[in-house]
Amino acid sequence: MYCPSCGTNNKDQFKYCQGCGHNLQDQTVSAAPNNVISQSYGRDYSQNYIQGHGQMGVHPGYGTGYALEYAGFLRRLAALAVDGILLSILFSILNWILGSSLANFIFFFAGAAYFILLESSPQQGTIGKKLMRIKVTDINGQQISTTQAAIRYFSKIISAVILYIGFIMAAFTKQKQGLHDIIAKTLVIKGE
Known part of the structure; x- marks a missing residue:
């Protein structure tokens, strides 16, 4: 009402x-x-x-x-590319210093922490999302909780396993949501 x-x-x-x-x-x-x-x-x-x-x-x-105003698929893809480059640099450094098996273990947790903590912070997005001027919110446009960010992050596994269709959905759904956004009840919107 x-x-x-x-x-x-x-x-x-x-x-x-x-x-x-x-x-x-x-x-x-x-x-x-x-x-x-x-x-x-x-x-x-x-x-x-x-x-x-x-x-x-x-x-x-x-x-x-x-x-x-919902963020479009290409803007989201560009933000993911920026984050991918940053995390690849981190992984290369870890691999060089620690060796591959320990670097893989640490990188898994570092990647999860990167997305979960930054998307649930007052910044509401990763470095890539900030550069593309988009942010992650709940359905009402408010900051998401750490739990919601974790659900969103781990739901991306489902989005990827089904031939990345869960990600591609963001180009076609009314609120530009990927499967992981629908599961976590989040939106990616244009920000400041």
Whole structure:
């Protein structure tokens, strides 16, 4: 249910708006108000705009009425390439110093820590994602937890095992989600 006062999308069972505290039981609004305005950009995020560009979210930096713009497949692929290059350099150094068997063992945990910790941090993305100006969020556009980041990371194994179709799905799904995003209930959106 959308708040008639501020436009925040609240769950139907809420009595008061989570954005502004307005009593939601006084009126019922089934769609977003026609004039929900982003506090930072001044764009009109009416329901028609949102249907073509993303979903309405509540973003700490932008306030209510912020439209989530999903990151495209090629931008995500470029970010993965940058991260792959960085991790390859790390692996080469570890392999040179420690030898291949110990380097493989350490690299597995270092790679997992890289993605999990950076995607669940306030930065909301790896170095590659920051360079491509994208970030990982939950379904509402908020920072993900470490648990959610770990589920997302290890779900990438499933995305890869099925001939990388889980990754390619990001080019074709409505919210540009790969299989691992759907499993972890995350989005990759355009960021600052």
